[in-house]
Amino acid sequence: MRVIAGKARRLPLKTIAGDGTRPTTDRIKETLFNILQNDLYGIRFLDLFAGSGGIGIEALSRGAAFACFADQNRAAADCIRENLRFTHLAGQAEVLCCDVRMALERLNGQPPYQIIFMDPPYGKGLEDEVLKAIAAKRPTFVDAQTLFILEMEMETDEMHLADYGYEILRVKEYKTNKHIFLIPADSKEEEL
Secondary structure, rough: OOOOOOOOOOOOOOOOOOOOOOOOOOOOHHHHHHHHHHHOOEEEEEEEEOOHHHHHHHHHOOOOEEEEEOOOOOOHHHHHHHHHOOOHHHHHHHEOOOOOHHHHHOOOOOOOOOOEOOOOOOOOOOOHHHHHHHHHHHOOHHHHHHHHEEEOOOOOOOOOHHHEEEEEEEEEEOOOEEEEEEEEOOOOHHOO
16 A cells, blocks of 8 residues: 555555454555546545545545545554654644544544545444434534545445435446545525
8 A cells, every 4th residue: 555646656555453443445545546537636535434544534635635544443543653653744644543423523523624534344233323423413624615524335326325414416337346425415405
């Protein structure tokens, strides 16, 4: 695994041993960031279920001003910190080693993140839990323009996400998984 583009281009990233995480492949990461390339400069990026931090580090390398990484696995959090130091991006980042519920509480009060990326363990419904909690509490770190990107198994039906108060903008499918791009459903009402 490596950083694909930007100021940390080609630098290798460490991953944690075992099958506790599923690093996004370079090909899928490249496709994702080709989609996002015009939306990264100067933004705040939140990487939930961050694993080794490859997605958030790629965002920083390509121009994001700040990234926050959250993962409850201590080995993953240590790996993220090591990757941030190696890529010289640690000064633009924060790492939270806690479960996602605690991370959401700790993030409340922070300025909005423009992109929130989630790659939770498959089949546990954690993305549903996060999206419902955010829609119910309206935390400060989310606003009407926040873009949510979920990495999910190909078989996962995303249509129910609209029931939680989100509008699906795009679904990008790969061989075994997909990215779902969402915004809060009321964002269009606020534009009127």
